[in-house]
Amino acid sequence: MHNHNIDEVVYNSRMLNWSPLGKFILVIFLLVASLLADSLVVPIVVFVIGASLLFYSTNFKIPKIVGLALGGAALTIFVGCIVILFVTAGENMLFQGTFLGIGYSITDGGLRLATLVLVRSIAGMTVMLSFATSTPVPYLAHAMRQVHIPKELSELVILIYRYSFLLLEELHTMWTAASCRLGFHGLKNRFRTTSKIAVGLFIRSIDITDRAQIALQCRNFNGEFPSYRLPKNISAVWIAVPILSFILLYLLNICTRGWIIIGA
Amino acid sequence: MDPEIILETQNLEYSYHNKDLALRDVSIKIPKGKKTILLGANGTGKSTLFLHFNGVLKPKKGKVLYDGKELDYSSKGLSKLRSKIAVVLQNPDDQIFSTTVEEDVAFGPMNLGLPREEVEKRVEEALFLVNMTEYRSRPSQQLSFGQRKRVAFAGALAMKPEVLIMDEPTAGLDPQMTHELMELTDELVHLGTTVIISTHDVAMAYSWAEELHVLQNGRLVFSGNSEEFFIDPVKVHLAGLSQPVLFEINAHLESLGKGKQDPYPRNITQFISKLAPSGTAPGTLHLLPVNGTLKQEWIDSIIKKCSNKARVGISGTGARIAASVGMVSADYVFNSIENCLTEAILGYDAVICYDECLEGIIREKISNLSKNFGMDIKIVKEVSS
Structure with a gap:
């Protein structure tokens, strides 16, 4: 029966009866807002929203299968970010060294991009999992x-x-x-x-x-x-909430630009 | 007078992918409203024949007739045909597509384009009949095999078919579920549905069938009543089957000089009736129809009137649910009609609590015992209060 864990989670979700199309639109808007932002605060906020929805959906019990999915994806993203960190060019060199005879360096641009990708990906994952754990x-x-x-x-x-x-x-x-x-x-x-x-x-x-x-x-x-x-069918609220969230996140992006400076 | 024929094949031939013939010159007549068994060893073409009945397979040669008319293989014609002929496949997983129980039961009726209220009603009734109402919102993959089989059966019942075809319906089921299923099919036949069962379970075929058809290597080798087939051990052996145990014991008793084979008992009750001195059974059968509610005190008050410790049997889904809700203790919860009749023959009184629609079946069984085995059963109809 272990194969059915995700299905059980979905059918027991507290968000099961929310409009699936509404949830889908909200997820897309949050993901787009997170991707468009150049401020780190926006993906962090999206992560907080996604994590809250995920916890609410699963009734604060993260099932093993969801934990595994999260862990596995986080590990892959982390490895990807390490690669980004070392291969992206930047204006200032932050660190330089050799390992096993191979030279490597970390630039401010690499660190910035790797951090942004990491935070955006994890935020996106939590948002998508909140949808996946609540929608059959x-x-x-x-x-x-x-x-x-x-x-x-x-x-x-x-x-x-x-x-x-x-x-x-x-x-x-x-x-x-x-x-x-x-x-x-x-x-x-x-x-x-x-x-x-x-x-x-x-x-x-x-x-x-x-x-x-x-x-x-x-x-x-x-x-x-x-x-x-x-x-449940989509209602006006389900149109308004994603649009409103997107606008707020867009404004947040403008206001918080430069709040978190990495590799300066 | 010849019975009305609902399904018929004439010189039917079929082969899969140009291989050997799976059906050879099969001409079969299925009478309306009868309990028909299609018996045969594995791979003899039973399922292939079934799939011709509802137009899934088209004969390579010969024809199939429903209600005297040749099948119309246009999509409209097939849709109409399949609304009248429902098939329950052997493996429930093959026919459960929807993710929840109620969605799957509603699948067929919704494909028929029935109004929403009618679909709701049919789903409700079908789930009640198979005792799966409380599982209606469950994802189908979380059900046990027996529960999936019930859902598959409910899916067919919800179509309200004129003909219900079941492929090995008892395969993989526990005895209780088997008896419940056969009880339900009895009820359907009683209400006018033609039920066709394909099986290689000779005991079930012998005890249940009113009409038996036997397939051997794609050929129809026998059509008639069970005794005529099972009496010939060579024919039975060639068909890859064996004689039912009850049939064999009855035959051996004749060899031992303990009476004649005829009348042939098809179940334990009839067998006991045959062995017991003919006349009126020493026990009395109390009939208590159940209409939604059943209370222990009602049964206790009937038991008090009995001369000995009466046995209690529950028959029918509604009665079983009512008994469970009312926490009624019973000696028999399945195959109860036969068991209570046996108790009466053995000298005990018995109380049978049953769904009202089953009364005809109970009286039919009693009348059959009297007519064929000379065993009269005293019955007292009780009132639920």
Whole structure:
């Protein structure tokens, strides 16, 4: 059942009944505001908003899977920022040295860009996770339909979502079965078994497709998944809040320009 | 008079991807409103035949008729056909697409373009019948196999079909769920639905079927009543099947000089009736219809009137829910009709609390015992108060 953690989080979210399209617009506006700002204060504020929404959505309990996603992404971003730090040119040299015979240097421009990218990315991640932990995929598909994204795409999203769980279950069963037959005994075996499971899973997915097609026909599927329980529709508030947030963040960017100076 | 035929195939042939024929010259007639079993070993073409019934597969040769008319394979024609013929696939995961239980049950009715109120009503009823009302908002991937099977079944019920086709419906189910499902199908047949079940479970086929069709290597090798098929062990063996245990025991008893095979008992109750001295059963069956509420004191007051410690059985989803809400203690919560009848034959009184719509089935079973096995059961209809 560990595969279902994120789904459980979503269906238990306190933001579940908020308009999915409204949340989606808010997230986009916050992300754009954070990306456009050259002041560090704006992404920090966006991070605070994102983190608050995330904590509220998950009822102050960050599930392991969300924690892992956050940690993994943060690590990747951090490594990326280190690279940016060393490769970006700047006006003033802050540090210079050699390591294992390779020369390296840190400039003010590199430090500034790396910090900005780091703060923006983490802020963006928290905002997006607050959306992901509160919006079931069918609601997302519904929001996609509302903004007139082709129905084929939204139907695909639903089907992929549904069948991903079945494939995860298959994967889990195959993994257990392989373990029972010493499939992971030794490194060589481990690699061989993992690749066999991957191939097996691919073949199963084709089989599932065939059977799903029959089942869809049996149930009178006409190319569109009807929504039985519709999520809340977007209201004027959901238009006003993102626009207002964007304007406030824009003004904040102007007012706080130069407040935090890195590498001066 | 010949029964009305609802589904029929004439010289049907089908093969997958130009391989060997999966169905060879199959001509089958499915009577309306009957309990029909399609029996066969694995890979004999049962599912392939099913998929012809609702137009998912188109015959390579021969034709399929519904209500006397050849199937119309246009998208409009198929849509109309599938609103009348519902299929429950063997693996519930194959047919559950939606993310929550109620969304999935509503999938079929919404595809039919029914008004919202009608969809709501059908979802409500179907979930109640399979006892899944409290799970209606649950994501489908969080359900157990048995619960998913119930949801798949509810999805078919919500279509209110004229014909319900079920592929191996009891595969992977525990005994309680199996009995609940068969009880529900009995109820549907009683209300006029034609139910067709594909299975290789000979015991279930023997006890349940009114009409049996046997497939062997894609050919229809038998159509008729169960006894006529199972009496020939060679035919049964060639079809990759075995005789039901009850059928074998009954046959062995004849070999031991303990009476004749006929009448053939299809379940334990009938078997006990056959062995017991004919006449009126020593026990009495008290019928207590349940209409939403059931209280222990009502049952206690009936038990008080009985000469011995009466057994209590609950039959039907509504009665089971009412019993659970009313914290009623029962001896039998599934297969209760048969169990209570057996108790009456064995000399105990029994109280059966049942959904009102099941009364016809109970009386039918009692009348069948009297007619075929010479066993009369005294019944007393009680009032819920």
